[in-house]
Amino acid sequence: MADKLEKIVRLEENIIAMEKEILKYQEMFEADGVITKEEQGQLDAMFSTINAVVKELFRRKAALPPEITRSVFMAGTYEKKNYAPPTKLGLFDVSLNPKNGRLEILSKLNFNFIDGAAADFAGKKGESNVWSDKEKKEWRKAYIALIEGRWGGKYHFIHPDMNNVTVYVDVEIEHADAGWHYDLQVKKIPKGEFEQSAVSIHDANPSTDEMVATLDSNDLKFVTKDASVKDKQKGAVHEYGHMIGLDDEYVDSDPGTIWHETLVRDALGTVLVEGNFKDVMSVGNQIEKQHYVTFLQALKDVTGLKKWQFKK
Template sequence: MINTWEVLKHGERLISAIETPPTTRDLSFNHTVTPAFDMLFVQRPNGNYILLIYMRIKIIYIDRGNQYWSFLDKDNFEKNFREKINKKWGASNIKILSRLASRKNISLEFRFSFNKIGVFTYNHWTLNVIKLRKDEWAQSFVTSSLRTGNFDTNDFDYVKKSPKTYQRGAVHEFGHMLGLDDEYNSGVFISDLKSIMNSGETIRQRHRAIYMPWLNKTLREKNIH
Protein backbone atom coordinates (compact mmCIF):
# COMPACT_ATOMS: atom_id res chain seq x y z
CA MET A 1 0.00 0.00 0.00
CA ILE A 2 1.30 3.45 -0.93
CA ASN A 3 1.95 5.68 2.07
CA THR A 4 1.30 9.17 0.77
CA TRP A 5 3.15 10.76 3.70
CA GLU A 6 6.44 9.46 2.33
CA VAL A 7 5.81 10.67 -1.22
CA LEU A 8 3.74 13.86 -1.23
CA LYS A 9 4.91 17.34 -0.30
CA HIS A 10 2.96 19.86 1.73
CA GLY A 11 -0.18 21.02 -0.05
CA GLU A 12 -0.19 18.31 -2.71
CA ARG A 13 -3.41 16.33 -3.15
CA LEU A 14 -3.50 12.71 -4.28
CA ILE A 15 -6.02 12.07 -7.06
CA SER A 16 -5.13 8.52 -8.07
CA ALA A 17 -2.37 5.96 -7.54
CA ILE A 18 -1.29 2.58 -8.83
CA GLU A 19 1.26 0.21 -7.31
CA THR A 20 1.60 -2.07 -10.32
CA PRO A 21 2.00 0.30 -13.26
CA PRO A 22 1.89 -0.84 -16.88
CA THR A 23 5.21 -1.05 -18.69
CA THR A 24 6.33 -1.40 -22.28
CA ARG A 25 6.96 -5.10 -21.68
CA ASP A 26 3.92 -7.19 -20.82
CA LEU A 27 6.13 -9.84 -19.25
CA SER A 28 7.21 -10.91 -15.78
CA PHE A 29 8.71 -7.45 -15.20
CA ASN A 30 5.37 -6.20 -13.96
CA HIS A 31 3.86 -9.35 -12.52
CA THR A 32 5.91 -10.11 -9.45
CA VAL A 33 5.10 -9.64 -5.78
CA THR A 34 6.88 -6.29 -5.63
CA PRO A 35 6.21 -3.70 -8.35
CA ALA A 36 9.10 -1.85 -9.94
CA PHE A 37 7.68 1.53 -8.95
CA ASP A 38 4.50 3.30 -7.91
CA MET A 39 2.69 5.95 -9.96
CA LEU A 40 0.71 8.76 -8.40
CA PHE A 41 -1.35 11.47 -10.06
CA VAL A 42 -1.23 14.54 -7.84
CA GLN A 43 -2.54 18.09 -7.87
CA ARG A 44 -0.30 20.93 -6.76
CA PRO A 45 -1.56 23.78 -4.55
CA ASN A 46 -1.56 26.04 -7.65
CA GLY A 47 -3.98 23.71 -9.48
CA ASN A 48 -1.46 22.16 -11.87
CA TYR A 49 -0.82 18.42 -11.84
CA ILE A 50 2.13 16.07 -11.46
CA LEU A 51 2.60 12.50 -12.58
CA LEU A 52 4.88 11.07 -9.88
CA ILE A 53 7.01 7.98 -10.39
CA TYR A 54 8.07 6.79 -6.94
CA MET A 55 10.68 4.19 -5.93
CA ARG A 56 11.85 2.87 -2.60
CA ILE A 57 15.48 1.88 -3.01
CA LYS A 58 17.73 -0.08 -0.68
CA ILE A 59 21.39 0.63 -1.39
CA ILE A 60 24.14 -1.78 -0.33
CA TYR A 61 27.45 0.10 -0.37
CA ILE A 62 30.41 -2.11 -1.27
CA ASP A 63 34.06 -1.23 -0.58
CA ARG A 64 36.61 -2.33 -3.16
CA GLY A 65 40.35 -2.61 -2.62
CA ASN A 66 41.43 0.43 -0.62
CA GLN A 67 38.33 2.41 -1.61
CA TYR A 68 36.00 2.82 1.37
CA TRP A 69 32.62 4.47 1.62
CA SER A 70 32.34 7.44 3.96
CA PHE A 71 29.03 8.86 5.17
CA LEU A 72 29.62 11.85 2.87
CA ASP A 73 30.25 9.54 -0.10
CA LYS A 74 26.96 7.78 0.52
CA ASP A 75 25.06 11.04 0.87
CA ASN A 76 26.62 12.32 -2.37
CA PHE A 77 25.67 9.19 -4.29
CA GLU A 78 22.05 9.44 -3.14
CA LYS A 79 21.99 13.17 -3.92
CA ASN A 80 23.35 12.52 -7.41
CA PHE A 81 20.82 9.76 -7.98
CA ARG A 82 17.93 12.01 -6.97
CA GLU A 83 19.07 15.07 -8.87
CA LYS A 84 20.62 13.67 -12.03
CA ILE A 85 18.07 10.96 -12.67
CA ASN A 86 15.22 13.39 -12.14
CA LYS A 87 16.87 16.10 -14.24
CA LYS A 88 17.28 13.74 -17.18
CA TRP A 89 14.11 11.65 -16.94
CA GLY A 90 11.82 14.03 -15.10
CA ALA A 91 10.58 17.57 -14.94
CA SER A 92 13.72 19.36 -16.07
CA ASN A 93 13.90 17.29 -19.24
CA ILE A 94 10.18 17.00 -19.96
CA LYS A 95 8.83 20.14 -18.31
CA ILE A 96 5.26 19.57 -19.41
CA LEU A 97 3.88 16.15 -20.29
CA SER A 98 0.55 17.64 -21.30
CA ARG A 99 -1.35 20.92 -21.30
CA LEU A 100 -5.04 20.46 -20.61
CA ALA A 101 -7.96 22.33 -22.13
CA SER A 102 -8.43 23.99 -18.74
CA ARG A 103 -4.93 25.48 -19.22
CA LYS A 104 -3.61 23.37 -16.35
CA ASN A 105 -0.29 21.63 -16.92
CA ILE A 106 0.84 18.08 -16.14
CA SER A 107 4.52 17.69 -15.33
CA LEU A 108 6.58 14.58 -14.67
CA GLU A 109 8.64 14.03 -11.53
CA PHE A 110 10.61 11.15 -10.04
CA ARG A 111 10.89 10.77 -6.29
CA PHE A 112 12.97 8.32 -4.29
CA SER A 113 13.25 7.08 -0.73
CA PHE A 114 16.49 5.37 0.27
CA ASN A 115 15.94 2.65 2.84
CA LYS A 116 18.90 3.01 5.22
CA ILE A 117 17.47 1.70 8.47
CA GLY A 118 14.88 -0.83 7.37
CA VAL A 119 11.81 1.31 8.00
CA PHE A 120 9.94 0.02 4.94
CA THR A 121 8.21 -3.32 4.71
CA TYR A 122 9.50 -3.75 1.15
CA ASN A 123 11.72 -2.02 -1.39
CA HIS A 124 11.05 -1.63 -5.09
CA TRP A 125 14.76 -2.08 -5.81
CA THR A 126 17.99 -3.20 -4.15
CA LEU A 127 21.13 -1.66 -5.64
CA ASN A 128 24.69 -2.79 -4.98
CA VAL A 129 26.99 0.21 -5.42
CA ILE A 130 30.76 -0.33 -5.61
CA LYS A 131 33.30 2.30 -4.55
CA LEU A 132 35.83 2.73 -7.39
CA ARG A 133 38.81 4.93 -8.14
CA LYS A 134 38.24 7.43 -10.93
CA ASP A 135 40.42 5.40 -13.30
CA GLU A 136 38.57 2.13 -12.64
CA TRP A 137 35.66 0.68 -14.56
CA ALA A 138 33.05 -1.94 -13.72
CA GLN A 139 30.06 -3.25 -15.66
CA SER A 140 26.80 -1.77 -14.40
CA PHE A 141 23.57 -3.65 -15.02
CA VAL A 142 20.01 -4.14 -13.84
CA THR A 143 18.27 -7.49 -13.35
CA SER A 144 14.63 -6.53 -13.72
CA SER A 145 13.13 -9.85 -12.69
CA LEU A 146 14.97 -9.74 -9.34
CA ARG A 147 14.53 -5.97 -8.82
CA THR A 148 18.29 -5.62 -8.34
CA GLY A 149 21.05 -3.61 -9.93
CA ASN A 150 24.83 -3.15 -9.82
CA PHE A 151 26.13 0.41 -9.95
CA ASP A 152 29.38 2.15 -9.01
CA THR A 153 30.68 5.59 -8.05
CA ASN A 154 31.68 6.45 -11.64
CA ASP A 155 28.20 5.89 -13.09
CA PHE A 156 27.42 9.61 -13.11
CA ASP A 157 30.48 10.42 -15.25
CA TYR A 158 30.06 10.76 -19.01
CA VAL A 159 31.61 8.01 -21.11
CA LYS A 160 32.09 8.22 -24.88
CA LYS A 161 29.88 5.52 -26.40
CA SER A 162 30.23 6.38 -30.09
CA PRO A 163 32.06 9.06 -32.12
CA LYS A 164 29.20 11.51 -31.46
CA THR A 165 27.52 10.31 -28.27
CA TYR A 166 28.28 10.34 -24.56
CA GLN A 167 26.33 8.60 -21.84
CA ARG A 168 26.25 8.20 -18.06
CA GLY A 169 25.76 4.64 -16.91
CA ALA A 170 23.29 5.49 -14.16
CA VAL A 171 20.83 7.35 -16.38
CA HIS A 172 20.84 4.53 -18.94
CA GLU A 173 20.42 1.78 -16.34
CA PHE A 174 17.55 3.71 -14.77
CA GLY A 175 15.66 3.14 -18.01
CA HIS A 176 15.82 -0.59 -17.26
CA MET A 177 14.40 0.11 -13.80
CA LEU A 178 11.42 1.64 -15.61
CA GLY A 179 11.01 -1.43 -17.81
CA LEU A 180 12.75 -0.31 -20.99
CA ASP A 181 15.00 -2.57 -23.07
CA ASP A 182 18.40 -1.89 -24.61
CA GLU A 183 18.22 -0.55 -28.14
CA TYR A 184 21.89 -0.78 -29.11
CA ASN A 185 22.13 -4.49 -29.87
CA SER A 186 19.04 -5.23 -31.99
CA GLY A 187 15.67 -3.94 -33.08
CA VAL A 188 14.30 -1.07 -35.12
CA PHE A 189 16.05 1.60 -33.00
CA ILE A 190 19.56 0.20 -33.27
CA SER A 191 20.66 3.14 -35.45
CA ASP A 192 19.24 5.78 -33.08
CA LEU A 193 22.55 6.30 -31.30
CA LYS A 194 21.38 9.42 -29.46
CA SER A 195 18.61 7.49 -27.66
CA ILE A 196 19.05 7.07 -23.91
CA MET A 197 18.47 3.33 -24.29
CA ASN A 198 21.07 3.18 -27.05
CA SER A 199 24.33 5.15 -26.78
CA GLY A 200 23.21 8.66 -25.91
CA GLU A 201 20.97 10.48 -23.48
CA THR A 202 18.00 11.66 -25.55
CA ILE A 203 14.58 10.60 -24.30
CA ARG A 204 12.19 9.80 -27.15
CA GLN A 205 8.41 9.75 -27.19
CA ARG A 206 8.49 5.93 -27.17
CA HIS A 207 10.18 5.99 -23.77
CA ARG A 208 7.11 7.70 -22.31
CA ALA A 209 4.94 4.69 -23.14
CA ILE A 210 5.65 3.28 -19.70
CA TYR A 211 3.38 5.82 -18.00
CA MET A 212 1.29 7.69 -20.59
CA PRO A 213 -1.45 5.01 -20.97
CA TRP A 214 -2.17 5.04 -17.23
CA LEU A 215 -2.10 8.84 -17.14
CA ASN A 216 -4.56 9.12 -20.04
CA LYS A 217 -6.84 6.51 -18.43
CA THR A 218 -6.78 8.44 -15.14
CA LEU A 219 -7.67 11.70 -16.87
CA ARG A 220 -10.67 10.05 -18.51
CA GLU A 221 -11.88 8.34 -15.34
CA LYS A 222 -11.52 11.48 -13.22
CA ASN A 223 -13.00 13.67 -15.95
CA ILE A 224 -9.97 15.98 -15.90
CA HIS A 225 -9.52 17.96 -19.10
Protein backbone atom coordinates in the same frame (compact mmCIF):
# COMPACT_ATOMS: atom_id res chain seq x y z
CA MET B 1 -19.42 2.05 -26.10
CA ALA B 2 -17.27 -0.99 -26.91
CA ASP B 3 -19.59 -1.92 -29.80
CA LYS B 4 -19.38 1.61 -31.23
CA LEU B 5 -15.60 1.64 -31.00
CA GLU B 6 -15.43 -1.75 -32.71
CA LYS B 7 -17.53 -0.45 -35.61
CA ILE B 8 -15.27 2.60 -35.94
CA VAL B 9 -12.19 0.39 -36.05
CA ARG B 10 -13.79 -1.70 -38.81
CA LEU B 11 -14.56 1.47 -40.77
CA GLU B 12 -10.95 2.63 -40.48
CA GLU B 13 -9.78 -0.78 -41.69
CA ASN B 14 -12.15 -0.54 -44.67
CA ILE B 15 -10.77 2.89 -45.56
CA ILE B 16 -7.20 1.59 -45.56
CA ALA B 17 -8.20 -1.40 -47.71
CA MET B 18 -10.03 0.82 -50.21
CA GLU B 19 -7.11 3.25 -50.46
CA LYS B 20 -4.81 0.35 -51.33
CA GLU B 21 -7.31 -0.90 -53.92
CA ILE B 22 -7.54 2.52 -55.56
CA LEU B 23 -3.76 2.81 -55.78
CA LYS B 24 -3.56 -0.64 -57.32
CA TYR B 25 -6.12 0.22 -60.01
CA GLN B 26 -4.56 3.62 -60.66
CA GLU B 27 -1.13 2.05 -61.19
CA MET B 28 -2.66 -0.56 -63.49
CA PHE B 29 -4.47 2.07 -65.58
CA GLU B 30 -1.44 4.37 -65.77
CA ALA B 31 0.73 1.45 -66.89
CA ASP B 32 -1.24 1.46 -70.16
CA GLY B 33 -0.15 5.05 -70.76
CA VAL B 34 -3.62 6.56 -71.07
CA ILE B 35 -6.59 6.38 -68.69
CA THR B 36 -9.78 5.81 -70.66
CA LYS B 37 -13.12 7.42 -69.87
CA GLU B 38 -14.38 4.10 -68.51
CA GLU B 39 -11.33 3.64 -66.29
CA GLN B 40 -11.62 7.21 -64.98
CA GLY B 41 -15.26 6.47 -64.16
CA GLN B 42 -14.21 3.45 -62.10
CA LEU B 43 -11.67 5.54 -60.17
CA ASP B 44 -14.23 8.30 -59.56
CA ALA B 45 -16.69 5.73 -58.21
CA MET B 46 -14.05 4.38 -55.83
CA PHE B 47 -13.18 7.88 -54.59
CA SER B 48 -16.88 8.61 -54.08
CA THR B 49 -17.25 5.45 -51.98
CA ILE B 50 -14.23 6.18 -49.84
CA ASN B 51 -15.39 9.77 -49.24
CA ALA B 52 -18.73 8.43 -48.04
CA VAL B 53 -17.00 6.04 -45.65
CA VAL B 54 -14.76 8.82 -44.31
CA LYS B 55 -17.81 11.01 -43.65
CA GLU B 56 -19.47 8.13 -41.82
CA LEU B 57 -16.31 7.60 -39.77
CA PHE B 58 -16.24 11.24 -38.65
CA ARG B 59 -19.97 11.10 -37.88
CA ARG B 60 -19.57 8.07 -35.64
CA LYS B 61 -16.53 9.50 -33.88
CA ALA B 62 -18.40 12.75 -33.21
CA ALA B 63 -21.34 10.78 -31.80
CA LEU B 64 -19.17 9.04 -29.20
CA PRO B 65 -19.65 10.40 -25.68
CA PRO B 66 -16.55 11.89 -24.04
CA GLU B 67 -14.42 9.44 -22.09
CA ILE B 68 -14.68 11.70 -19.06
CA THR B 69 -15.73 15.23 -18.11
CA ARG B 70 -13.37 17.69 -16.49
CA SER B 71 -15.45 17.96 -13.31
CA VAL B 72 -15.50 14.19 -12.81
CA PHE B 73 -11.76 13.99 -13.47
CA MET B 74 -10.98 16.73 -10.96
CA ALA B 75 -12.92 14.92 -8.24
CA GLY B 76 -11.01 11.67 -8.69
CA THR B 77 -8.17 10.11 -6.68
CA TYR B 78 -5.42 8.47 -8.70
CA GLU B 79 -2.69 6.38 -7.11
CA LYS B 80 -1.10 2.99 -7.65
CA LYS B 81 1.66 1.41 -5.60
CA ASN B 82 4.25 -0.88 -7.17
CA TYR B 83 3.25 -0.16 -10.74
CA ALA B 84 4.93 -2.48 -13.26
CA PRO B 85 4.85 -1.31 -16.91
CA PRO B 86 3.90 -3.94 -19.53
CA THR B 87 7.51 -4.26 -20.71
CA LYS B 88 9.10 -6.92 -18.42
CA LEU B 89 11.06 -4.11 -16.76
CA GLY B 90 10.41 -1.37 -14.24
CA LEU B 91 8.69 -0.84 -10.90
CA PHE B 92 7.59 2.40 -9.23
CA ASP B 93 4.72 4.15 -7.46
CA VAL B 94 2.57 6.46 -9.56
CA SER B 95 0.09 9.10 -8.43
CA LEU B 96 -1.66 12.01 -10.11
CA ASN B 97 -2.91 15.25 -8.59
CA PRO B 98 -5.70 16.33 -10.96
CA LYS B 99 -5.75 19.85 -9.52
CA ASN B 100 -2.24 20.78 -10.65
CA GLY B 101 -1.49 18.02 -13.19
CA ARG B 102 1.46 16.60 -11.27
CA LEU B 103 2.16 12.98 -12.18
CA GLU B 104 4.57 11.71 -9.54
CA ILE B 105 6.82 8.82 -10.43
CA LEU B 106 8.29 7.63 -7.14
CA SER B 107 11.20 5.19 -7.06
CA LYS B 108 12.04 3.81 -3.64
CA LEU B 109 15.62 2.57 -3.64
CA ASN B 110 17.69 0.74 -1.08
CA PHE B 111 21.14 2.26 -1.56
CA ASN B 112 23.36 -0.74 -0.93
CA PHE B 113 27.01 0.33 -1.08
CA ILE B 114 29.40 -2.56 -1.75
CA ASP B 115 33.12 -2.29 -1.08
CA GLY B 116 35.46 -3.05 -3.96
CA ALA B 117 38.10 -5.76 -4.10
CA ALA B 118 41.30 -4.71 -2.34
CA ALA B 119 43.38 -6.15 -5.20
CA ASP B 120 41.70 -3.79 -7.68
CA PHE B 121 42.91 -0.79 -5.69
CA ALA B 122 46.49 -1.97 -5.24
CA GLY B 123 48.84 0.86 -6.21
CA LYS B 124 45.97 3.38 -6.48
CA LYS B 125 47.37 6.27 -4.48
CA GLY B 126 44.80 8.10 -2.37
CA GLU B 127 42.03 5.61 -3.18
CA SER B 128 40.39 3.10 -0.88
CA ASN B 129 38.30 0.10 -1.80
CA VAL B 130 36.04 0.79 1.20
CA TRP B 131 33.14 3.23 1.07
CA SER B 132 33.36 5.86 3.80
CA ASP B 133 30.15 7.22 5.33
CA LYS B 134 30.89 10.58 3.72
CA GLU B 135 31.33 9.00 0.28
CA LYS B 136 28.06 7.09 0.62
CA LYS B 137 26.15 10.22 1.59
CA GLU B 138 27.67 12.31 -1.22
CA TRP B 139 27.11 9.62 -3.87
CA ARG B 140 23.49 9.10 -2.84
CA LYS B 141 22.80 12.84 -2.85
CA ALA B 142 24.41 13.27 -6.28
CA TYR B 143 22.51 10.29 -7.70
CA ILE B 144 19.13 11.59 -6.53
CA ALA B 145 19.80 15.07 -7.93
CA LEU B 146 21.00 13.63 -11.25
CA ILE B 147 18.06 11.29 -11.84
CA GLU B 148 15.35 13.70 -10.71
CA GLY B 149 16.85 16.46 -12.83
CA ARG B 150 17.42 14.42 -15.99
CA TRP B 151 14.20 12.40 -16.05
CA GLY B 152 11.57 14.81 -14.74
CA GLY B 153 9.61 17.49 -16.60
CA LYS B 154 10.68 16.69 -20.17
CA TYR B 155 7.29 16.18 -21.84
CA HIS B 156 3.62 16.80 -21.04
CA PHE B 157 0.38 14.90 -21.56
CA ILE B 158 -3.12 16.07 -22.49
CA HIS B 159 -6.58 14.50 -22.87
CA PRO B 160 -8.73 15.41 -25.89
CA ASP B 161 -11.94 15.48 -23.83
CA MET B 162 -10.61 17.98 -21.28
CA ASN B 163 -9.46 21.48 -22.16
CA ASN B 164 -6.93 23.23 -19.93
CA VAL B 165 -5.72 19.99 -18.35
CA THR B 166 -2.00 19.38 -18.79
CA VAL B 167 -0.09 16.69 -16.95
CA TYR B 168 3.62 17.00 -16.21
CA VAL B 169 6.01 14.37 -14.85
CA ASP B 170 7.79 14.75 -11.53
CA VAL B 171 10.36 12.01 -10.89
CA GLU B 172 11.17 11.48 -7.21
CA ILE B 173 13.86 9.24 -5.76
CA GLU B 174 13.48 8.14 -2.15
CA HIS B 175 15.91 6.18 -0.01
CA ALA B 176 14.10 3.26 1.62
CA ASP B 177 15.47 0.67 4.04
CA ALA B 178 12.33 -1.44 3.54
CA GLY B 179 9.53 -1.64 1.00
CA TRP B 180 11.84 -0.53 -1.78
CA HIS B 181 11.31 -1.07 -5.49
CA TYR B 182 14.96 -1.83 -6.22
CA ASP B 183 17.96 -2.92 -4.21
CA LEU B 184 20.47 -0.51 -5.75
CA GLN B 185 23.86 -2.18 -5.34
CA VAL B 186 26.66 0.32 -5.92
CA LYS B 187 30.11 -1.25 -6.10
CA LYS B 188 33.20 0.83 -5.49
CA ILE B 189 35.77 0.62 -8.28
CA PRO B 190 38.93 2.65 -9.02
CA LYS B 191 38.46 6.03 -10.67
CA GLY B 192 38.44 5.90 -14.45
CA GLU B 193 37.55 2.22 -14.61
CA PHE B 194 34.33 0.57 -15.76
CA GLU B 195 32.10 -2.37 -14.81
CA GLN B 196 28.95 -3.55 -16.54
CA SER B 197 25.78 -2.25 -14.87
CA ALA B 198 22.39 -3.93 -15.05
CA VAL B 199 18.77 -3.95 -13.90
CA SER B 200 16.86 -7.18 -13.33
CA ILE B 201 13.77 -8.05 -15.34
CA HIS B 202 10.53 -9.27 -13.77
CA ASP B 203 10.40 -12.89 -12.67
CA ALA B 204 7.43 -14.88 -13.94
CA ASN B 205 6.82 -15.91 -10.33
CA PRO B 206 6.05 -12.78 -8.24
CA SER B 207 7.14 -14.52 -5.04
CA THR B 208 10.70 -14.78 -6.36
CA ASP B 209 10.75 -11.43 -8.14
CA GLU B 210 13.94 -9.88 -6.76
CA MET B 211 14.30 -6.37 -8.15
CA VAL B 212 18.01 -5.56 -8.23
CA ALA B 213 19.96 -2.81 -9.98
CA THR B 214 23.75 -2.83 -10.07
CA LEU B 215 25.86 0.27 -10.62
CA ASP B 216 29.42 1.24 -9.86
CA SER B 217 30.93 4.29 -8.19
CA ASN B 218 31.79 5.85 -11.57
CA ASP B 219 28.28 5.68 -13.06
CA LEU B 220 27.54 9.33 -12.24
CA LYS B 221 30.23 10.48 -14.67
CA PHE B 222 30.09 10.84 -18.44
CA VAL B 223 31.76 8.15 -20.52
CA THR B 224 31.97 7.63 -24.27
CA LYS B 225 30.14 4.46 -25.31
CA ASP B 226 30.66 4.93 -29.06
CA ALA B 227 33.11 7.53 -30.39
CA SER B 228 31.25 7.77 -33.70
CA VAL B 229 28.05 8.96 -31.98
CA LYS B 230 29.71 12.09 -30.55
CA ASP B 231 27.66 12.03 -27.37
CA LYS B 232 28.51 10.78 -23.92
CA GLN B 233 26.40 8.93 -21.39
CA LYS B 234 26.10 8.60 -17.64
CA GLY B 235 25.47 4.98 -16.75
CA ALA B 236 23.18 5.87 -13.85
CA VAL B 237 20.82 7.80 -16.16
CA HIS B 238 20.67 4.93 -18.68
CA GLU B 239 20.06 2.29 -16.01
CA TYR B 240 17.27 4.33 -14.43
CA GLY B 241 15.51 4.03 -17.79
CA HIS B 242 15.33 0.29 -17.13
CA MET B 243 13.87 0.96 -13.67
CA ILE B 244 10.95 2.78 -15.31
CA GLY B 245 10.35 0.05 -17.88
CA LEU B 246 12.53 0.92 -20.88
CA ASP B 247 14.63 -1.61 -22.76
CA ASP B 248 18.00 -1.10 -24.45
CA GLU B 249 17.78 0.50 -27.89
CA TYR B 250 21.28 -0.41 -29.04
CA VAL B 251 21.95 -3.76 -30.72
CA ASP B 252 22.27 -6.30 -27.92
CA SER B 253 22.15 -10.06 -27.35
CA ASP B 254 18.47 -10.07 -28.35
CA PRO B 255 18.59 -8.21 -31.69
CA GLY B 256 15.37 -6.91 -33.16
CA THR B 257 13.52 -6.84 -29.85
CA ILE B 258 12.89 -3.65 -27.87
CA TRP B 259 10.38 -4.32 -25.12
CA HIS B 260 8.83 -0.85 -25.09
CA GLU B 261 8.47 -0.62 -28.88
CA THR B 262 4.73 -1.47 -28.81
CA LEU B 263 4.08 1.44 -26.44
CA VAL B 264 6.11 3.73 -28.71
CA ARG B 265 4.22 2.64 -31.81
CA ASP B 266 0.84 3.09 -30.10
CA ALA B 267 1.69 6.50 -28.62
CA LEU B 268 3.78 8.06 -31.39
CA GLY B 269 3.12 6.01 -34.50
CA THR B 270 6.83 5.39 -34.99
CA VAL B 271 8.87 2.20 -35.20
CA LEU B 272 12.00 1.85 -33.08
CA VAL B 273 15.15 0.62 -34.76
CA GLU B 274 18.10 -0.74 -32.82
CA GLY B 275 21.40 1.03 -33.26
CA ASN B 276 23.99 3.30 -31.69
CA PHE B 277 22.31 6.70 -31.43
CA LYS B 278 22.37 9.75 -29.15
CA ASP B 279 19.28 8.50 -27.29
CA VAL B 280 19.66 7.72 -23.60
CA MET B 281 18.54 4.10 -24.00
CA SER B 282 21.09 3.66 -26.78
CA VAL B 283 24.59 5.06 -26.18
CA GLY B 284 23.88 8.78 -25.74
CA ASN B 285 22.27 11.20 -23.33
CA GLN B 286 19.12 12.46 -25.10
CA ILE B 287 15.74 11.79 -23.47
CA GLU B 288 13.12 11.75 -26.23
CA LYS B 289 9.34 11.27 -26.22
CA GLN B 290 9.83 7.55 -26.80
CA HIS B 291 11.42 7.39 -23.35
CA TYR B 292 8.26 8.74 -21.70
CA VAL B 293 5.92 6.04 -23.00
CA THR B 294 5.90 4.06 -19.75
CA PHE B 295 4.94 7.26 -17.90
CA LEU B 296 2.12 7.77 -20.41
CA GLN B 297 0.98 4.18 -19.92
CA ALA B 298 1.12 4.61 -16.14
CA LEU B 299 -1.08 7.72 -16.48
CA LYS B 300 -3.60 5.78 -18.56
CA ASP B 301 -3.65 2.89 -16.11
CA VAL B 302 -3.85 4.94 -12.91
CA THR B 303 -6.74 7.04 -14.25
CA GLY B 304 -8.47 4.33 -16.26
CA LEU B 305 -8.54 6.72 -19.24
CA LYS B 306 -7.05 5.55 -22.52
CA LYS B 307 -7.09 8.77 -24.56
CA TRP B 308 -4.14 10.47 -22.87
CA GLN B 309 -1.54 11.56 -25.41
CA PHE B 310 1.63 13.60 -25.73
CA LYS B 311 1.17 17.35 -25.88
CA LYS B 312 2.54 18.58 -29.20
